[in-house]
Amino acid sequence: MSFVEFEDVRKVYRTGEVEVRALDGMSFSIERGELAVIVGPSGAGKTTVLNLLGGMDSCTSGTIRLDGRLVSAMDERALTQYRRHDVGFVFQFYNLVQNLTALENVELASQICRDPLPAADVLAQVGLADRRDNFPAQLSGGEQQRVAIARALAKNPKLLLCDEPTGALDYRTGKQILGLLQTTCRNTGHTVVIVTHNLAFTQIADRVIRVREGRAASVKTNLHPADAQ
Numbered sequence: 001m002s003f004v005e006f007e008d009v010r011k012v013y014r015t016g017e018v019e020v021r022a023l024d025g026m027s028f029s030i031e032r033g034e035l036a037v038i039v040g041p042s043g044a045g046k047t048t049v050l051n052l053l054g055g056m057d058s059c060t061s062g063t064i065r066l067d068g069r070l071v072s073a074m075d076e077r078a079l080t081q082y083r084r085h086d087v088g089f090v091f092q093f094y095n096l097v098q099n100l101t102a103l104e105n106v107e108l109a110s111q112i113c114r115d116p117l118p119a120a121d122v123l124a125q126v127g128l129a130d131r132r133d134n135f136p137a138q139l140s141g142g143e144q145q146r147v148a149i150a151r152a153l154a155k156n157p158k159l160l161l162c163d164e165p166t167g168a169l170d171y172r173t174g175k176q177i178l179g180l181l182q183t184t185c186r187n188t189g190h191t192v193v194i195v196t197h198n199l200a201f202t203q204i205a206d207r208v209i210r211v212r213e214g215r216a217a218s219v220k221t222n223l224h225p226a227d228a229q
């Protein structure tokens with residue numbers, strides 16, 4: 001069994017009489033510790049995949065598993081616990097609390113979960129030990145995204161989900177964030193899933209999931225550097 005499994009997943013959005021088939025029998029899997037990148041044209045279903053993996057929405061049919069647990073069968077109550085403990089989120093626009101310092105933003109995440117990592121340690125891990133007492137407005141975009149990554153990692157989640165994590169950053173800063181996510185994945189063993197238009201991510205990914213018209217068109221696996229020896 002793979003760490004993440006999508007099996008024949010369908011998602012239909014209904015608005016009045018109108019039905020949109022966002023996912024139309026999507027299947028793919030991701031192994032533990034992999035960095036997976038989801039790419040595809042606008043409207044293909046990428047955000048829907050991320051929302052389902054994050055427990056923010058439920059699928060219409062099919063099965064979704066994380067680490068052997070059947071996410072697709074969870075009720076609202078179980079999904080709330082799942083979002084709180086099992087997944088970390090990184091967004092395009094950071095979503096930091098403006099009147100809390102970098103350290104306090106990271107601590108906030110640790111407070112809601114069972115098994116948090118020390119906030120100061122995680123901030124140091126993303127290279128911001130000397131910025132812990134700065135407020136978001138005093139940090140550059142790249143630094144704010146580092147705080148957001150630290151906040152997500154402090155929960156010690158099973159899955160780190162990133163939605164266009166470099167979408168608001170310039171090329172150089174985006175590359176630094178890409179490097180940070182890659183290092184995090186390699187050094188801490190976190191499984192990372194990234195939805196992105198940034199093609200640089202596909203070059204460092206262990207797995208590229210190409211989504212088209214609600215299906216995963218192809219899944220390509222790169223060799224882990226360690227396996228290539």
Ligand code: ADP
Pocket residue numbers: 013014015020021022040041042043044045046047048049
């Ligand atoms: P992507 O992230 O690849 O751009 P999405 O997952 O956002 O694609 O959307 C897939 C399809 O589902 C699109 O046709 C989109 O318009 C539709 N869709 C997404 N969210 C909703 C919603 N809440 N209600 C109705 N249709 C939606």
Ligand code: ADP
Pocket residue numbers: 137138139140141142143173
């Ligand atoms: P980046 O290339 O990461 O976007 P910037 O060029 O925006 O970085 O910022 C360079 C440096 O200036 C960073 O170390 C950042 O912390 C600092 N900085 C940016 N904006 C502010 C601010 N409003 N107050 C204090 N320091 C700032």
